[in-house]
Amino acid sequence: MMFTEPKRVTALFQEELITQRHRLYTALAWVRILVASVALVYSIAFKSHGSNYWLVITIQASYILLVYGLILLSDSNRERIVWYNFLIAICEISLLGYLDYLSNDNLPLSFLFFSVVLCALLLPFSLTMLVFGMATLCIIANWLNLTAIFSEQHLSVDSDFITAFLKHYNAHDGQVLLMIIVGLFLLTIIVNRLASWSFSNDVKARFRHRQMRQVLSFNRAVIEHLKTGVIVVTDSGKVLSINGRAVLLLNLQAQVAVTELVDLSPELQRRFEQWLRIGMTAEPPYRHNNGAEEVFVNFEHFGDGGLRNIAMLTLESVDEIQQQSHDAKLAALGRLTAGVAHEIRNPLSSIHSAAQLLDEDGATPKQAKLTQMILKNVARTDQIISDILGLFNDAKANRKLLPLRATLERYAKDFLDVHHDKGFDKLSVEGNAPDNLYFYFDTGQLEQIIWNLLQNAIKYADAASLALTIQYSLSATKRQIYIDIMDNGHGVPEDRVGHIFEPFYTAGNGSGLGLYLVRELCSANNAKINYFPLRKDGEVAVSGACFRITTAAHFSQQEDQEGVE
Incomplete structure (x- = not known):
């Protein structure tokens, strides 16, 4: 993710912001439902509110259903969570103000402070101030006791609003009201700013943590697939990490955990300590055990500053180098x-x-x-x-999807047509694979490979009655095709098998480049070629040479062509 373009990073950050905001909104909504449910149970249990009992119960139950419905709606419309929360705040303040009018105590007004604080946790500053303004109006209306003024029986045609207001006004209560409003204002601002700051930092931290986990996972995957063995250790010799290539080069048991370098190899520990002392080492290649490869060992510190106490041992195969x-x-x-x-x-x-x-x-x-x-x-x-x-021609393979049986039969026919006049006519094509089997190969290079192998068989087989066979088959996993070029000659002597694909190696008058060229052409087509001697099998005299070409199998002529140039 750290390698993504800036616009994509911004989009991913916004997605994380919406996700975290949805989690906070859901948590606050469930808190509201819990509080409203407690209030509903209280109202039902003590049957308060007198004649307004059923009205109050209906209002509380409707509020719970509204909040729960908005929770469900927010799952599919997360971008509108702020407006859902604002809608809940408006409904809360309106319902609490109305319940305060219906009740004889200030309990609904107490919940008003709780509602404003919950809104300040999620709403932006402008909407939070709007909610605070509505809550302030409800508080002032409660302090002025406007409902009592308008419900006074003596408020008749001959009296006015000012007279009733002065009757209920109390200067000391006005000072208390001002302190409550100022306190609520400061509390709302502090909660809103702190919540916004902490929420933003939390989202950034989560986003970066997820980035770091993905980068570390990517780094581990890269290190695990390196062709070089890697062992990460501290200066004290504690092994922090070892990749699969190092396990293979040192011929270790993968299921045995290694925590200390000295337990892994006292010789490597000695070389490591020497490197720490003098900063360099000039040791011969190291072989861990009889089944391990001989490797060059190099040491290098990680990074700068605080990471200088961590070192990396790299193991490189001597044979590969x-x-x-x-x-x-x-x-x-x-x-x-x-x-x-x-x-x-x-x-x-x-x-x-x-x-x-x-x-x-x-x-x-x-x-x-x-x-x-x-x-x-x-x-x-x-x-x-x-x-x-x-x-040494640099021309790249022009690979095409070829039908297996038809292609091999055509090459065999062309070969027989050319060599029939020379007295050779014993070439057959055999196979037990499905007819809808295809493979990718350059047609000219495949023909060159097959003709080279067949001509080599005619030249070197040394058989009284030479017979050649092109046999094809499908692997047990059904992922690979085997194309075998076989003869009934004497085969290749065992002491020469390891050299037949080397350039300029020949047992006769040839250039020694034929089989080497065959191997290179196979490699250019993502195929492999191997030699297998044919031995006598029971009473059936089966002997000679077998050159096997292995390539990927395809079962449809409409398959997309591989990305091969």
């Missing part, structure tokens, strides 16, 4: 190799043209043999150059 360095060197070498290969092609074309001219002259058999040797090696060199240039 070496692999990244290797990949970077390989990429640089690849760019250099691609440039050199492109420059070689020009003189290679001249050599190829000269060899063809020599071959056309019809020289001696020995010269013809040498000429064919030149042409063969020129073609091989040209193929190596093509592989290198294709390998």
Whole structure:
């Protein structure tokens, strides 16, 4: 939320303000209902108010129903809560003034002070002053005893209002009245200002607290998914946090809680104390146990000021760093190799043209043999150059949703059409997956992958009766598709399996880039390729090589295309 644009933050703050105002309004409304219910029970129990008994009961019950109805209405109209509260205040003051007229005591007038204070807690200052003004009129009317004046039996045609007023006027009571009004005024202002200030601060605090919780949750999620192991400790060695990557790198038992660094690893504690003393460390990579990876350990303090007593240990896999360095060197070498290969092609074309001219002259058999040797090696060199240039081509995959079975059958047919004249015709497509199965792939790159694997099988399988099979299936989770390119040859020797996808690794006369190119093309299409040797299964002679392509499964041709460039 802290990364949201200012307008959105303002809108979210207003939503929180409305929510908190609704909570306060609901609480005050229930307080009103509680007080009115007590007054109603009192009126029913003691049957006060004489002849006005039923009228008073009706007024009190109607007030309770009004407040309860406005509570229900406020749930769907929270923006109008201030006006609902103002309406309740107007009704309260009017009803209390009328009840004071009906009763013989000042009990309703006492509730008037309570009503004004409740209104001051929620209403803005202007509306609060309006409510105070109405309450003041009711108090003055009660002090002047205007109802008694107008109900005097001696107030006849011959007497006037002034005479009756002077009869009931008391100067001492006027001073008391003034003090009551001034006191109520000051109380109303103080309550309103304090309530407004505290309410605003409370809403801001709640809003910021919610922001902080979301940011902390986001930070925890980010740290948990870092590729670097992270252990947060105090200067005393108390472990505050450890992410999942650190647990994996150190081969820890995730269910065992770790509270002290020395309990986790005395060696890490020693290195940490040394770093605290001298501010640096030059230790060799650390391995926690036999099942753990070798890691580089680094230390760094958190932030400034009060956070300087908290440090972070970062654990980086030695194998991954070496692999990244290797990949970077390989990429640089690849760019250099691609440039050199492109420059070689020009003189290679001249050599190829000269060899063809020599071959056309019809020289001696020995010269013809040498000429064919030149042409063969020129073609091989040209193929190596093509592989290198294709390998480091920056063109991105143009992935499309393809029907699985139809696509594989088409590629198999095209392959057989090309190789039929060469005496090879044993290629089949098999599968037990639904017909409505689709997958995303670049059509040209998929064809290149399959043809490369099939040609490798023909070249290296070394089988008396070679048979190739393209087999497809759906994973048990129904989320992935398996495309297996299989042959019945002798397979790849075990000592070479770990190297077959490495660039420039070859067991024959090839460039050593074929399978590496296949792996890179699969990766460009969010797919994986693995090698599985086929072994003899019982009495059925099943042996050879199997290259499995794994990609995501889709069950509808109308599915939205993934966000892939």
